[in-house]
Amino acid sequence: MADAHNDSGAGPLRRRTSAARRSAPEPESMVSEVPLVASDGPVEAPRYHRGSAAASAPAPAPESAPASPVSRREQRERPSFLQQERREEPARTGARGMLNRIGFSLAPGAAERAVREDELLVSQHWPGPRTIAVVNGKGGAGKTPTTVLLSAVFARFGGAGVLAWDNNQTRGTLGWRTDTGPHDRTLFELLPEADRLLGAGAQSADLAHFVHHQAREKYDVLRSKPMRLAQENRLRSADIDAIHAVAAKYYRLIIIDSGNDESDPMWLRMIDHADQIVVATTTRDDHAEAGALLLEALEDRDERSARLARQSVVVVTQADPKATPADVDQVVTGYRDLAREVVAIPFDHEMVDGHLRLGALAPASQTAWLAAGAAVARGL
Numbered sequence: 001m002a003d004a005h006n007d008s009g010a011g012p013l014r015r016r017t018s019a020a021r022r023s024a025p026e027p028e029s030m031v032s033e034v035p036l037v038a039s040d041g042p043v044e045a046p047r048y049h050r051g052s053a054a055a056s057a058p059a060p061a062p063e064s065a066p067a068s069p070v071s072r073r074e075q076r077e078r079p080s081f082l083q084q085e086r087r088e089e090p091a092r093t094g095a096r097g098m099l100n101r102i103g104f105s106l107a108p109g110a111a112e113r114a115v116r117e118d119e120l121l122v123s124q125h126w127p128g129p130r131t132i133a134v135v136n137g138k139g140g141a142g143k144t145p146t147t148v149l150l151s152a153v154f155a156r157f158g159g160a161g162v163l164a165w166d167n168n169q170t171r172g173t174l175g176w177r178t179d180t181g182p183h184d185r186t187l188f189e190l191l192p193e194a195d196r197l198l199g200a201g202a203q204s205a206d207l208a209h210f211v212h213h214q215a216r217e218k219y220d221v222l223r224s225k226p227m228r229l230a231q232e233n234r235l236r237s238a239d240i241d242a243i244h245a246v247a248a249k250y251y252r253l254i255i256i257d258s259g260n261d262e263s264d265p266m267w268l269r270m271i272d273h274a275d276q277i278v279v280a281t282t283t284r285d286d287h288a289e290a291g292a293l294l295l296e297a298l299e300d301r302d303e304r305s306a307r308l309a310r311q312s313v314v315v316v317t318q319a320d321p322k323a324t325p326a327d328v329d330q331v332v333t334g335y336r337d338l339a340r341e342v343v344a345i346p347f348d349h350e351m352v353d354g355h356l357r358l359g360a361l362a363p364a365s366q367t368a369w370l371a372a373g374a375a376v377a378r379g380l
Helices: 002-023 052-056 094-100 110-123 143-158 187-198 204-209 237-250 265-273 285-301 303-310 325-335 363-377
Strands: 130-135 162-167 212-214 219-222 253-258 276-282 313-317 341-345
Touching: 094 110, 110 143, 110 363, 130 143, 130 265, 143 162, 143 212, 143 219, 143 253, 143 276, 143 313, 143 363, 162 237, 162 265, 187 204, 187 237, 204 237, 237 253, 237 265, 253 265, 265 303, 276 285, 276 303, 285 303, 285 325, 313 325, 313 363, 325 341, 341 363
Parallel strands: 130 253, 130 276, 162 219, 162 253, 276 313, 313 341
Antiparallel strands: 212 219
16 A cells, blocks of 8 residues: 555656646756655655756867976066167267267257268168169259269268269269269270170179279269260160169169250150159259259159159259348248258358368258258158
């Protein structure tokens, strides 16, 4: 009887419990635990029922492998001896520089910092040669002084490898305003030797037969022949290509003093080789107007010439000692919408005639030419 009582009592309870389990929804994330207990009977071991959602849940991820131990070198953090911040040099000029010479250690002022930044710009070397064309369709606008003094700036601060090239078919005077070497050769003597100079056996010292080294300021000059008539000085486009190929092989920077005839093949081919153009002008109205018209003409020539015009640098030299600051400012302001940068150069007696040397100019003039060189360097 006891067995029958237990069976009769346990059976309905089990069925009700099973039905309840089937009808009651279980949360997917929970496990239902329902102990089955018969009245007056022994307690059975708990049974666990997992819903279908829980049964389909992914198995727990296996434990990750223990991380490799950190080396003592990685645990030890120390500042590197090689990553210390570079200290600024004390002032060298002005009142601060004078005080530093008697034992102080004062930082440079804003003006000296600007000069140092310009020096850094013109000292850099670019990957591959660069060609700068100095232009203005009007004679006497300052193309030759600009060529000479920019060459001197880049050679003084950036080292050797700078060539000033007279590409003027109408009595170029670059040779007259620079030192003469131990010969009187010009680009006309170099041209027949171009193939040999481009050959594998040629050496940089071979160029000393044709260029005139400026011993004080460390650049070279390739002259034209101003004694000849213009028709005897004319070169073909292929000749310009050959001379430029030689120059680009041996020099890192080529600065070309151009003629006044913008339709001449020599002039046009120079523009095709240029990486940057510099418009030289004085404060005279006709010089300034000629330079502006040239930039506008280049805008219409082709896309490459237009880019050169937009990225050009204008150097305004105060050739007339009577020119006022207002005269200079008028020209500078007028070019600001035509060029990338405009630099003004103050009047200096050493620029009027004779040989041109950067070191002979007044300090203010040297600083201005350094700024002009930095403006050019920003576009290379």
